[in-house]
Amino acid sequence: MRRRSFLASLALVTTPVAMPPWARAEEASGDAVLVGVSGPLTGQYAQYGAQWKRGFDLAIDHANAQGGVKGRKLGYVFEDSQSDPRQSVAIAQKFVGNPEIVMELGDFSSAASMAASPIYQRGGLVQFGFTNSHPDFTKGGDYMWSDAPNQADDMPHLADYAINRLGLKKLGILYINGDWGRTSQELMLAAAKQRGAAIVASEGYLPNEKDFRSTLVRVRDASPDGIILISYYPDGALIVRQMRDLGMAQPVVAAGSIYSPKFLEIAGDAANIGIFTDTNFFPEDPRPEAQAFMQGFKAKYGMDPDSYAARSYDAMIVAWYLAKTYGPDRKAIHDGLGAIKDIPSVIYGRMSFEPGTRRVAAPMSILLTVKDGKFAQWKGN
The missing domain is CATH 3.40.50.2300 (Response regulator)
Incomplete structure (x- = not known):
């Protein structure tokens, strides 16, 4: 190569x-x-x-x-x-x-x-x-x-956002099937259980995958009230678009790796429907x-x-x-x-x-959502 x-x-x-x-x-x-x-x-x-x-x-x-x-x-x-x-x-x-x-x-x-x-x-x-x-x-x-x-800190923080802040109780997980994605998924499973939420579906996908519809149908049929997305921004954006095309309107709580203007560009209008994530850096800080x-x-x-x-x-x-x-x-x-x-x-x-x-020492994180086609700090429901 x-x-x-x-x-x-x-x-x-x-x-x-x-x-x-x-x-x-x-x-x-x-x-x-x-x-x-x-x-x-x-x-x-x-x-x-x-x-x-x-x-x-x-x-x-x-x-x-x-x-x-x-x-x-x-x-x-x-x-x-x-x-x-x-x-x-x-x-x-x-x-x-x-x-x-x-x-x-x-x-x-x-x-x-x-x-x-x-x-x-x-x-x-x-x-x-x-x-x-x-x-x-x-x-x-x-x-x-x-x-x-550390992922061991990141995933519990993301679980807190989904479960304790957004009130989600039945979660479906989609994760990239690589070392980072599998480890994050395992940590999320434990963090969600500790916080009293049920994981009704957990599906991995290959790093070079582009068509997620069959995977999404399996997740949809498990009737989650929210989706945990462990992805990078190119695949994460495609997943969100295909979710909305399938009529899945559940909120998506995504790992901070999706945070990029490119995510919004690829996801298009689908990004305006219930997207939540976190980041260590936000331009409006x-x-x-x-x-x-x-x-x-x-x-x-x-x-x-x-x-x-x-x-x-x-x-x-x-x-x-x-x-x-x-x-x-x-x-x-x-x-x-x-x-x-x-x-x-x-x-x-x-x-x-x-x-x-x-x-x-003591890393910090900022909670985000998407509003009017832009990332914005989440101010609460």
């Missing part, structure tokens, strides 16, 4: 962007400090890689405008894994063997990241899985870290960090960011803060993750890590 790589330009972009509140105008120069990125630039998840790149590039602009890493520019090498575990393993070997790379970001899916974790662990290179919510990801070794909320990021992103790209752009921005800022605080050295970055506090964050405001779990 062909793999494509991308070396980020280290020249500052001339497009004016809004600088975050912690910015200083002091440009970096000299040899680059490199971060490795393993993620999808092609294949079915390429749209996520495109958003990653936008967030990374904006973070690079900001970091280098503020002096980079002790006067050296920050840059990154983006290797295309297609989020395929076979490719992520090959990329890990390449990154570990390149002494210029001081930290790795990715991969997109937990399965692709976890396949490569033993290589990063043996090579002493931090693997920062900033979209990896699988509970076992950070258990792969002390070089595995993440600022993504009034915090100064979030608004500065929003303004900078729109000035550079002419569009609103989604949560994946915000996550990639934050991940590159983490790499920058570690390198400039503790030095551009693999072990120094590893040791620094357990000690550093209050890294500026678009998503969390300030970010620190729990040394025991190697995950972000």
Whole structure:
């Protein structure tokens, strides 16, 4: 399978962007400090890689405008894994063997990241899985870290939304039949039972599936009063459209992975009927960090960011803060993750890590619905 790589330009972009509140105008120069990125630039998840790149590039602009890493520019090498575990393993070997790379970001899916974790662990290179919510990801070794909320926290939170906030009691689950989807489904089953709800149907589908009607008919015939959707946004949007075509008007409470303007575009009018989800980043968040990021992103790209752009921005800022605080050295970055506090964050405001779990401390989440064709904060029934 062909793999494509991308070396980020280290020249500052001339497009004016809004600088975050912690910015200083002091440009970096000299040899680059490199971060490795393993993620999808092609294949079915390429749209996520495109958003990653936008967030990374904006973070690079900001970091280098503020002096980079002790006067050296920050840059990154983006290797295309297609989020395929076979490719992520090959990329890990390449990154570990390149002494210029001081930290790795990715991969997109937990399965692709976890396949490569033993290589990063043996090579002493931090693997920062900033979209990896699988509970076992950070258990792969002390070089595995993440600022993504854990699925073991996400699914109970989503169950609370569906059952305790929206009052749903008979749930049907649709989930993508991969490692992330199966684990999320198992956690949702337990969380729903603990909260007194019945699961009347639970159906998996293949990652490349496009026609969900036979699956949806089985769920419909079980008479749920609400649907739990564990999907990415392309398949999630198609499921919602086909649900409504089949006359299924039940509210859909979806994992935060569907949160994207593209979900609304693909789902069309079907998205206006009872869609609920959550996210760690929302463009209308009034915090100064979030608004500065929003303004900078729109000035550079002419569009609103989604949560994946915000996550990639934050991940590159983490790499920058570690390198400039503790030095551009693999072990120094590893040791620094357990000690550093209050890294500026678009998503969390300030970010620190729990040394025991190697995950972000006290993640927060925002409840959303769809109103008039746009995502909006849920204010209650």
